[in-house]
Amino acid sequence: MLETINLSKSFKGKKVVQDVNLYLNNGESVGLLGPNGAGKSTTISMISTLIKPTSGEIKLNGVNTIDKPGEIRRISGVVPQELALYQELSAYENLKFFGAIYKMKGKELEKGIQQALEFVGLEARQKDLVKTYSGGMKRRLNIAAALLHKPKILILDEPTVGIDPQSRNHILETVRMLNQKDGTTILYTSHYMEEVEQLCDRLYIMDHGKIIAAGTKAELLSILSTEDTIKVELNKMDETFVEYVKTIEGVRKVEASHSQMKIIATKGSNLISKLVHLAEKHHIQLINFHTETPSLEDVFLHLTGSKLRN
């Protein structure tokens, strides 16, 4: 349905997006995961036709959208990271304005407004000014404004940033319903791993402007199928001990903070018995340890060498 081919964008000679290739099938929910500054918003801005790519192509059903942006604008709704709303207008007035410039009118517009408000659970507060809303309500209205014209593709750019867990769940549920019940194709960007895990069928992991991994959750986790992640709690933290752990055969990465250590090691490297011996030698008591199932966070850590939320 929608694909990007070697999509790149440079600002003042600096490449912020490099050769991004991604595709979205009809009715699919796709996540674009990456830390802040990874190039997700720029990629989305290019896909939604807000900015022109420096090079590469974006195709909607085989038609280049860079030269002909009309169709993708017509069938897509964009939920920007910022609250693109008029604070001095009510929710109803905001939607009426955006609906009108989508060339909706009369009963169609009125019905669209009420459906969008109902969908995000704001119908009771529709006459209140947006500036009186909580952060979560504003975020929901931000989504409603993108749903007015019943888009086939919904592009959401970090839609849950800075809101309470309740509103966050509401938004996630809304997106899920749109995808599963209405069949809306979703492109969801976030740096919250769990949101993407929860919502998306497929994922693209982006860092420093590049797609570094892509696939279903299972496919991405399989990257770590040759590794064990072990979390260890100690009675005290000792730098020398950490350095010795790093030298154990099979250990690939060690993260230490306070009295805890996270160790990624090759599967079957008999790490636990080696750790126990080393701790005894350094007079350190192992209070607790357990082997973790790898998460997408671990995949990201494995691929980039840094945590997702930094």
Added chain:
Amino acid sequence: MRSFIKKDLLIFWRDRKELATVLILPILLVLVLNFAFAGLFSNNEQSSLDLQLAVVNQDDVAEAMARLNEKLVNEASLGDQEAKALVEQANDIHPVQLLFDFLESEDLNDWVTVHKLEESVAVDKVKEGDLDAILIIPDGFTAESLYAAFVGESPATTLEYKLEKETSNSSALYSIIHGFIDHLNYQFAIQEIAGASEPAVKLPEGGFEKIGAGETFTMTQYFTVAMGALFALFLVATVATKTGVEIREQVFNRILLTNSHPMHFLIGKMVSTICLVLLQIIFVMIVSHFILDVFPDRSITFWIGLIAMVILLSLVLSGLAAVFTAISLRVNDIDAANGIFMLVILLFGIIGGNFVPIYILPNWLQQIGEWTPNGLFLVMLTDWIQFEELSSIVKPSILLTGIFLLFTMIGLALFPQRGKAK
């Protein structure tokens, strides 16, 4: 398009602080400034008004009747008998005497001192500042004005009012002489009623040359017009600021994504600026008028002209709003841009004469100021209030229209292409 205009007006309406600033503040300022300056004038002017008028009488009253008779026979083609009857009737009317009676009347005695002088002496004294103005009664004035009254033509000879420079005293004298003409007309009117069987006697029109004065342009009028225009300028800055908010909050991007033509955004800004400026200035003028009687006893034509000028100003300011909007969409730092816009507005306000009357500024600054939209508006409105003559506002109107077109073209040229907005 209607959605854009409605949205802009609604947003402005909801901004009560801004609304109070552009609607209430100018009226408060007009009131405060008016009362402050009215106090100053009432203490200084009225008690010390002593108008010194030189009257140079070059008319020979003795010859007047013979000249009148000659003119009636030769120029009006009346028969001897008919002419003689009119001359006899005219014997009782002495316009020059009426003028002196009027100037030396009890009503004017305390205000005006009349000096009967030769022209050369009078001119010297006016130049030295001893006298305020000269009124010359030219040779043939009596015969000409009576002839004009009888045949219903404008007099060929008129009173001449001369002054070295226009001051409040010379303007007051002008008004007094204007009063005389009214008095003279009244006399003719009385005579017309008394001698209804005689040939129709039309009242003389004009009767003296106008030099630099019409209706008085009062301080209250200046403050009302100046504050109205100044706060209309501030409205343009407000429109630009609100555009900045739309850009900062990404609403502009959302508008772009609706497939709506971005030019609708710009034209929407222009139309809403026109509406806002119109409403603002008309509100300020009407409320000030009802409180202070700013434009008393003015004709419908005057009000129509006034509204036409306000419409012209609103057009020009909508053009300026287009320029500001286009620049806002191009710059990286919207706050810096807003600061510059406000500076431009303040500069326009100062050199356009909205803060202080333009004549206290240096000449070169006055000349620049008259090219600002608000300066032109002020000049145009000042002329209209004083003279209510269409000819005096044609040139500034054309200039204002030109500035509107120029601003609009700059706005359209600067308006970024799709995807180029910051």
